[in-house]
Amino acid sequence: MSEFDQLYREVILDHYKNPRGHGLIEDADAEAEGENPLCGDEVTIYVAFRDDGDTIDEVKFSGRGCAISQAATSMLTEMVKGRSAMQVATLPREELLDEIGIPLTPVRLKCALLGLSTLKLALHKAKGTPLPDEWSGMADELDLK
Ligand code: FES
Numbered sequence: 391m392s393e394f395d396q397l398y399r400e401v402i403l404d405h406y407k408n409p410r411g412h413g414l415i416e417d418a419d420a421e422a423e424g425e426n427p428l429c430g431d432e433v434t435i436y437v438a439f440r441d442d443g444d445t446i447d448e449v450k451f452s453g454r455g456c457a458i459s460q461a462a463t464s465m466l467t468e469m470v471k472g473r474s475a476m477q478v479a480t481l482p483r484e485e486l487l488d489e490i491g492i493p494l495t496p497v498r499l500k501c502a503l504l505g506l507s508t509l510k511l512a513l514h515k516a517k518g519t520p521l522p523d524e525w526s527g528m529a530d531e532l533d534l535k
Contacts, residue, residue, distance in 0.1 A: 402457060402458065402461040405465055406461040406464070409461075409464040410464045410465075411463075412450065414436050419516055420435075420475075420517065421512055421516075422511040422512035422515060423508065425533040426500055426504050428500060429455075429501075431453070431455035432453045433451055433452070433459065433508055434451065434452050435450075436452075437449050437509070444475050444517070446470050446475065446478060451464075458490070458494070461490070462486060462505055463505030469485070469486065475516075476519055479514070487499075490502055508534060510522060511534045
């Protein structure tokens with residue numbers, strides 16, 4: 391393993407062990423649940439907007455899952471603060487995958503995208519933002535509600 395991969399792994403492990411944004415938001419402005427049916431892991435995402443009703447003030451998550459799903463969701467909560475609902479709805483998944491930094495198998499990819507897909511669904515439900523183009527594929531593979 392290269393030094394670079396090792397570094398990414400340490401960052402992932404740190405997010406897993408000390409997740410940012412873990413918890414819930416009472417009376418959240420947007421909320422959704424996602425499940426990865428391959429393993430049964432679930433995540434619930436809560437969003438609070440700023441006074442303008444559109445800029446993301448805070449994102450929190452609860453649930454359980456593997457290191458990749460939890461670390462990716464933890465990273466996500468830091469990435470999206472201060473962005474508009476539309477910016478996050480159209481955030482390319484590559485941006486999150488770059489942050490994760492290590493190559494992922496197709497099975498691991500679902501783990502990594504569980505939080506992002508659930509967040510996009512929460513925004514869609516609350517604000518009517520569009521769901522991503524690749525959604526049709528992901529929605530079948532992840533159980534989102
Ligand atoms: Fe369940 Fe990764 S193994 S989300």
